[in-house]
Amino acid sequence: xxxxxxxxxxxxxxxxxxxxxxxxxxxxxxxxxxxxxxxxxxxxxxxxxxxxxxxxxxxxxxxxxxxxxxxxxxxxxxxxxxxxxxxxxxxxxxxxxxxxxxxxxxxxxxxxxxxxxxxxxxxxxxxxxxxxxxxxxxxxxxxxxxxxxxxxxxxxxxxxxxxxxxxxxxxxxxxxxxxxxxxxxxxxxxxxxxxxxxxxxxxxxxxxxxxxxxxxxxxxxxxxxxxxxxxxxxxxxxxxxxxxxxxxxxxxxxxxxxxxxxxxxxxxxxxxxxxxxxxxxxxxxxxxxxxxxxxxxxxxxxxxxxxxxxxxxxxxxxxxxxxxxxxxxxxxxxxxxxxxxxxxxxxxxxxxxxxxxxxxxxxxxxxxxxxxxxxxxxxxxxxxxxxxxxxxxxxxxxxxxxxxxxxxxxxxxxxxxxxxxxxxxxxxxxxxxxxxxxxxxxxxxxxxxxxxxxxxxxxxxxxxxxxxxxxxxxxx
Numbered sequence: 001x002x003x004x005x006x007x008x009x010x011x012x013x014x015x016x017x018x019x020x021x022x023x024x025x026x027x028x029x030x031x032x033x034x035x036x037x038x039x040x041x042x043x044x045x046x047x048x049x050x051x052x053x054x055x056x057x058x059x060x061x062x063x064x065x066x067x068x069x070x071x072x073x074x075x076x077x078x079x080x081x082x083x084x085x086x087x088x089x090x091x092x093x094x095x096x097x098x099x100x101x102x103x104x105x106x107x108x109x110x111x112x113x114x115x116x117x118x119x120x121x122x123x124x125x126x127x128x129x130x131x132x133x134x135x136x137x138x139x140x141x142x143x144x145x146x147x148x149x150x151x152x153x154x155x156x157x158x159x160x161x162x163x164x165x166x167x168x169x170x171x172x173x174x175x176x177x178x179x180x181x182x183x184x185x186x187x188x189x190x191x192x193x194x195x196x197x198x199x200x201x202x203x204x205x206x207x208x209x210x211x212x213x214x215x216x217x218x219x220x221x222x223x224x225x226x227x228x229x230x231x232x233x234x235x236x237x238x239x240x241x242x243x244x245x246x247x248x249x250x251x252x253x254x255x256x257x258x259x260x261x262x263x264x265x266x267x268x269x270x271x272x273x274x275x276x277x278x279x280x281x282x283x284x285x286x287x288x289x290x291x292x293x294x295x296x297x298x299x300x301x302x303x304x305x306x307x308x309x310x311x312x313x314x315x316x317x318x319x320x321x322x323x324x325x326x327x328x329x330x331x332x333x334x335x336x337x338x339x340x341x342x343x344x345x346x347x348x349x350x351x352x353x354x355x356x357x358x359x360x361x362x363x364x365x366x367x368x369x370x371x372x373x374x375x376x377x378x379x380x381x382x383x384x385x386x387x388x389x390x391x392x393x394x395x396x397x398x399x400x401x402x403x404x405x406x407x408x409x410x411x412x413x414x415x416x417x418x419x420x421x422x423x424x425x426x427x428x429x430x431x432x433x434x435x436x437x438x439x440x441x442x443x444x445x446x447x448x449x450x451x452x453x454x455x456x457x458x459x460x461x462x463x464x465x466x467x468x469x470x471x472x473x474x475x476x
Contacts, residue, residue, distance in 0.1 A: 018178020058162015
């Protein structure tokens, strides 16, 4: 059915400032401060400064400030290599320092400030690798970072207070937060499930991804990428943020499927942007956005409505990982349903419209399976998923393949190495006839792993590497 896959390469496109809205470089007459207005569609913002390598006595500050007097700042003393966070709100300031992680072992080459959801972090670049040196949650400090009016007034800046010599700065950038890793990779598709290739059959395919932040759920957001397996090269195109149908503000919801439906986009996503598994009323939903905007460039905040997938008889406390396909006669919607957090399995629904769906099947013998993907194959349809290592014995660390025949009968597994974490089975089929690229006649599998980034402080959630696997010919 599918070829055997082998790992071709791994990619890790890390960036603190991912979408630059302002930048300056200095080679002479370095100022002691600079600032620029940098409004944002959601609380995913960053500032970074390049350091000269000098270590004079003094303090460098990077800040995001709002019109209401809120100021979020990273402070670095180059001589001591100490970094901390200062949060000012309501006229009062608090300083947050990590005793174990706040001091860099070597002189940093860059320093960064990241606002990711309700967390603000201090990062230093050491030997070409970003490390999180301090992080603080803002929920209990009286800062509503999701408020759209507050976000519109944000200004980015840096300043140096020290001796009379020049500031140890050679340039700075401000804009949208980038990513420490990528996960939840999914093909951008046409409504029939085929890859959306805006540059023609020889061109790259597009992917949505979860851009990981310096933490877990609410530090991540959705991004859009192009990938050319022939190169291989990943290119960042855009970032997507969301408004909720029942709550104000901008959210970094993720685990997203982007579908080209005629002259519009359908964007189905999972409400991970503020998920808290400790909450008594913790739940997960799927939302849907429809827009004619150009989602392949820039940063967008999209209004949404709920995509109410049916869970009759599943005792579901939440749903996520949406995948949409139109068969020509009806919509198919793949998703994950959780009995509790975290005990989850794949399911799918179908109906004449996305507002009129009926549950068709569920794989209830799994307890840690996600990445539900519906794939056209031959004259029928398959459902692919990823069996995580916490599943029952015999259903671990593999990519099961199910036939969409109501009961979801398993027909096999993908013959592919299974990385760490719960990597999604994102298959790229051979390009249609006429394509001449080197990889045009090959199957590819694009997935991710659980490799963390950013040092010990962020913990789980900074994954992962992008793992690109190539289908190989088998000997006769």
